[in-house]
Amino acid sequence: MSNIHPTAIVADGAVLDETVTVGPYAVIGPQVTIGPGTTVGAHCVIEGRTTIGSDNRIFQFASLGAAPQDKKYAGEPTRLVIGDRNTIREFCTFNLGTAQDRGVTTVGDDNWIMAYVHIAHDCVVGNQTILANNATLAGHVHVADQAIIGGLTGVHQFVKIGAHVMAGFASHISQDVPPFMMVDGNPLAVRGLNIEGLRRRGFSPARVSAIKQMHRLLYRQGLTLEAARACIADLPAVHPEAAADIALVQAFLDSSTRGIAR
Numbered sequence: 001m002s003n004i005h006p007t008a009i010v011a012d013g014a015v016l017d018e019t020v021t022v023g024p025y026a027v028i029g030p031q032v033t034i035g036p037g038t039t040v041g042a043h044c045v046i047e048g049r050t051t052i053g054s055d056n057r058i059f060q061f062a063s064l065g066a067a068p069q070d071k072k073y074a075g076e077p078t079r080l081v082i083g084d085r086n087t088i089r090e091f092c093t094f095n096l097g098t099a100q101d102r103g104v105t106t107v108g109d110d111n112w113i114m115a116y117v118h119i120a121h122d123c124v125v126g127n128q129t130i131l132a133n134n135a136t137l138a139g140h141v142h143v144a145d146q147a148i149i150g151g152l153t154g155v156h157q158f159v160k161i162g163a164h165v166m167a168g169f170a171s172h173i174s175q176d177v178p179p180f181m182m183v184d185g186n187p188l189a190v191r192g193l194n195i196e197g198l199r200r201r202g203f204s205p206a207r208v209s210a211i212k213q214m215h216r217l218l219y220r221q222g223l224t225l226e227a228a229r230a231c232i233a234d235l236p237a238v239h240p241e242a243a244a245d246i247a248l249v250q251a252f253l254d255s256s257t258r259g260i261a262r
Contacts, residue, residue: 053084068095068121083109166194210242
């Protein structure tokens with residue numbers, strides 16, 4: 001294949017679409033599958049049971065599919081799955097899953113992942129997220145669609161970050177962050193709503209109004225979490241146009257295991 005540099009090492013067994021481009025000195029292991037249109041930069045190492053979709057751009061020096069940084073890992077046949085149209089910048093590290101969880105680390109589609117980002121074992125990253133430089137996801141973290149994680153932010157094991165969340169620079173996230181919230185700091189604090197992000201994504205004024213009401217119930221009216229949830233359950237009758245947004249927050253609160261940032 002003329003688009004594989006002669007200094008690259010592609011192991012027997014690797015499955016690369018004929019349109020894949022591999023740069024100088026890259027190393028691709030025998031259990032790797034890479035879809036059409038993906039570009040692998042110089043000096044990348046892609047190993048393990050790793051599947052990468054189409055039209056991804058992987059910059060130089062990335063390490064994808066290495067064994068998880070988990071002392072319990074004993075070579076089980078776990079996986080890394082990366083979707084389509086992702087940008088993965090320099091020195092990123094994405095690890096395989098572990099047998100103690102779902103056995104697969106997953107990155108969705110259309111994500112913008114900047115330099116030095118670490119995605120640990122069993123993480124689930126959705127679609128259209130932004131992970132800024134040096135953002136670090138510990139094991140078992142879930143990041144929902146269109147969330148933004150600021151540079152130098154650390155996310156604790158098992159934390160869930162909801163859709164449309166924005167986490168500021170150098171935040172310490174050790175509790176779950178509900179959808180639509182804007183957080184930062186150490187200790188972490190909820191600063192408000194990601195209103196500008198919602199407007200850019202086409203949320204109507206009526207939907208934004210309902211999301212503001214959920215924010216007030218959770219964070220501004222001194223209610224217990226149980227009381228706030230009871231009030232949120234009544235909102236679809238008042239804001240029918242935001243029923244899906246309200247259901248998204250309710251499902252997140254139901255799934256929270258670490259407690260939400262408050």
